[in-house]
Structure formats: C-alpha cells, structure tokens
Amino acid sequence: DIQMTQSPSSLSASVGNRVIITCRASQSIKNYLNWYQQKPGKAPKLLIYAASNLQSGVPSRFSGTGSGTDFTLTISSLQPEDVATYYCQQSYSTPPYTFGQGTKLDMK
Amino acid sequence: EVQLVDSGGGLVQPGGSLRLSCVVSGFTFRSYEMIWVRQSPGRGLEWLSYISESGDTTYYAESVKGRFFISRDNARNSVYLQMNSLRAEDTAVYYCAREEVHRDRGDYESLDSWGQGTLVTVSS
Numbered sequence A: 001d002i003q004m005t006q007s008p009s010s011l012s013a014s015v016g017n018r019v020i021i022t023c024r025a026s027q028s029i030k031n032y033l034n035w036y037q038q039k040p041g042k043a044p045k046l047l048i049y050a051a052s053n054l055q056s057g058v059p060s061r062f063s064g065t066g067s068g069t070d071f072t073l074t075i076s077s078l079q080p081e082d083v084a085t086y087y088c089q090q091s092y093s094t095p096p097y098t099f100g101q102g103t104k105l106d107m108k
Numbered sequence B: 001e002v003q004l005v006d007s008g009g010g011l012v013q014p015g016g017s018l019r020l021s022c023v024v025s026g027f028t029f030r031s032y033e034m035i036w037v038r039q040s041p042g043r044g045l046e047w048l049s050y051i052s053e054s055g056d057t058t059y060y061a062e063s064v065k066g067r068f069f070i071s072r073d074n075a076r077n078s079v080y081l082q083m084n085s086l087r088a089e090d091t092a093v094y095y096c097a098r099e100e101v102h103r104d105r106g107d108y109e110s111l112d113s114w115g116q117g118t119l120v121t122v123s124s
Helices: none
Strands: A004-007 A010-013 A019-025 A033-038 A045-049 A062-067 A070-075 A084-090 A103-107 B003-007 B010-012 B018-025 B033-039 B045-051 B058-060 B068-073 B078-083 B092-103 B107-114 B118-122
Touching: A004 A084, A010 A019, A019 A033, A019 A084, A019 A103, A033 A062, A033 B107, A045 A062, A045 B107, A070 A084, A084 B045, B003 B092, B018 B033, B018 B092, B018 B118, B033 B068, B033 B078, B033 B107, B045 B068, B045 B078, B045 B092, B058 B068, B078 B092
Parallel strands: A010 A103, B010 B118
Antiparallel strands: A004 A019, A019 A070, A033 A045, A033 A084, A062 A070, A084 A103, B003 B018, B018 B078, B033 B045, B033 B092, B045 B058, B068 B078, B092 B107, B092 B118
C-alpha cells in the first residue's frame, strides 16, 4: 500500500498568517491527491482534488500544489474558522486510497 | 440536497458482529461508488472499503480484509458494512462517503459527501 506522511503533525498560527502543510507519498502518485478539512465532532470536508483543483464552495484562500511524491496545501491568510485537522489522501491506481496521519492547526 | 445517514453502531463484545447502514438521498445512488472510512478515538482517518456502482467490485484495507464485507442495495439507496470478528481496535466512528470521479485528463476520485458517522465500541 502507498504510505502518506504529513508534516508537521501540528502547528499554531495567527490570523492572517500564511500556512503551509506538506504531504509526501511513498511512491509517485502523479497528481492523484486530495485534501480534506475536519473540524471537531464533524465529518471531513473535501477541499481540493487532483492536487490543485478547488472543490466547489471552498474559499479561494485554500490552494494545493505538487505532483509525484510531494504536495502542499496552503492557506494564504488564516481565518479563525480554519482551525481544524487537515488530511491528505492519495487516489492513485487501485484502492486502498490511504490517508495521511493528519495535521492539527490551531490559532496562536 | 445530498444526504448520507449512517446508522447501526453500538456496543458489541469482542468477537461479535455488527452491520452498519448508510441511507442516501438527493442524488442518483446507483451512479456512484461508495466508501467506508473510520476514525478511532483521537486518531486519524482510515480508509476501509470500496464498492462499485453495481456492487460487482469491492476492495478492503488489509486491517479488515476477511472480517468486514461491503454491500449495497441500489433499490433501497443503501450501502452496508457487515463487520465480523470484531476486536477492541475496531472501536471507532464509521463514516460512509460518496466517491466523486472527476474526469479531466484522468479519473480523479475524491470523497465529496460524507455521512455524520456512527460510533462502534468493541468492549466486554
């Protein structure tokens, strides 16, 4: 199975800061990479698919880049409502489509 | 409005069985692949199982292969997860999710709608 590793595991940032979360795959997954946001007690929400495509309704301060094995999720200007845990997920080839371990983002 | 409603969770003893259900509405269920994902307390997301639109093709994570079985009833707009030989480490919130396929220079699959989750506790 393909392993997904996120960094950092947690981070704190201030309102308005730029935040970058990285995700690394154990082998090339081209651009078959999704990002999700999960708030406490809630189901995950899709933010980005195919590495860089913003899901409908997601604010434009979220963006994704990368291909091959290295990917990033960027929040250009952190807002209070962005406090959450973020997960990457690969969807390359056949399942299982594994998730990263998550990055917990809170407000400084 | 797209809705997925998970149910069937509860307390079960080790070695026991449980069947989870996910009833959907607001979209053409038979046209979508479906997934089960779980999240152990305080832990991350774990992809568990996949079923194709017709139910002909299924996949499982190694951690549940041979114990869990996914199925669907397109007439009832429902997907199921039969869980057997349950262990303490299966304790988690279980989510069903809809798999959207974005066909743009490739088939890009993502989970664009989720149920609210149902808690399974395996304990004596």
